[in-house]
Amino acid sequence: MSTIAYLGPAGTFSEVAAYSAGIEEVVPVPCVTIAEVFEAVERGKADLGVVPIENSIEGSVAATLDALVFESSLEIQRELVLDIRFALVGAPGATLADITEVAAHPQASGQCRRWLERNLPGRPVTAANSNAESVRLAASTPGVAGLGPALAADIYGAEVIEHDVQDYAGNQTRFVVIGRGIQPRTGSDKTSLALFMKQDKPGALLMILSEFAYGDINLTKIQSRPTKRQLGDYMFFVDLEGHVDDSHVRLALDCLRLKLREVKVLGSYPVAR
């Protein structure tokens, strides 16, 4: 049994991600913000946390990166890649013909706009504060449909009228599981780093990449970001193939530590299938 903090309320895509992590007997701990998810794990109110980190439609990814880099001593335990699939839901027994109004989070209705125009033309689309609120409202109000993950329908006593009503297939969000310590090596791992320059000059990034190229280490993501300490002071997020316990990765990081202001390991964890 594991208590898992996540961006709530119940029935969000973050909760769907938590259940997809392959953890037995998940006890969900919904939190209001990403910062609160980190806090819940740090204070021992939850064993692990699940937060969106890339292409999220539910929350700010910057909040996750900032928490990992600046505010927290927690590490990434694994990554989860989730297809973002919306269901149109209604009160038990409702069919498409019964629907006179859709109440949905603006981002959800935005992602399903064409489907709604085609299949529920002329029905007003009012706003809800979250996918959970949308589904809860639909469950209890005949004639009103909601949009959310199918999981939310189960949780709030609504029924799925139609699966996969998002306009674009292939919309994915990457979540990370956060907790204490570095995961053991599996042989198919990924490492996330935050690298802080000593100064902003042409060639600083080139030097960093040279160390990785020397070790034949492939980078799967690189992103610059201002540190906000002062203008021109910046850092890089890097994801690389390999584990901090791989000797060639350790060597590269040791060399970088000699040259950079700081090398922060955000986690080594198995690559998502």
Added chain:
Amino acid sequence: MSTIAYLGPAGTFSEVAAYSAGIEEVVPVPCVTIAEVFEAVERGKADLGVVPIENSIEGSVAATLDALVFESSLEIQRELVLDIRFALVGAPGATLADITEVAAHPQASGQCRRWLERNLPGRPVTAANSNAESVRLAASTPGVAGLGPALAADIYGAEVIEHDVQDYAGNQTRFVVIGRGIQPRTGSDKTSLALFMKQDKPGALLMILSEFAYGDINLTKIQSRPTKRQLGDYMFFVDLEGHVDDSHVRLALDCLRLKLREVKVLGSYPVAR
């Protein structure tokens, strides 16, 4: 006089950005999606477009990058960096003591959550589909407050009850003005590029950066992104200091064209102050 397409409805931060561009006599053309902003400019329904590109709270930045890289022949004409400042607004004459409910876009109420808890404790926060809907509702419903840019209050006949109710100062969004052609050199310019690799191998990015380092060209942003054509096929967004008409920039781009699958110039434009 210039017609400017932007992410609407009237009164969004995108419209605030459009007015901040220093263009005389702006005729605003609100669009429903970022794709429609590009389309309006491409089909000549607007002279220019304004879209968020980084850290936006109003729309997907991925949509802007994808449109610039894959779908459009338009170029960035200039960049605009806007402080995201929310005002609490109400019907004319309303004061804080009159407010019994707040109706706001979930992202807006999320960004002002602590201020609302402190200054309007216990008042329910209902959802609106946009900042514009929130402000419009507040203007016409005594007792209901809305959240949006102060500009929206002017547009919809509401009054500002309190300026700067966002919880965190310094929240900025970078917008770009899109149109046809490359802007002339000013001497303080920035160039945005999309670089497509021939293959994913360690050292590909190193080679790219070597060309820039050789020309003493400073990069202000670098971000990797999958191309979605196939797994492992990826590209980089790069912002650099300089103009495509600067000889050292032109030389670096020529050398990269020999080695990469594609070098797409997304624009050369003056650096925002």
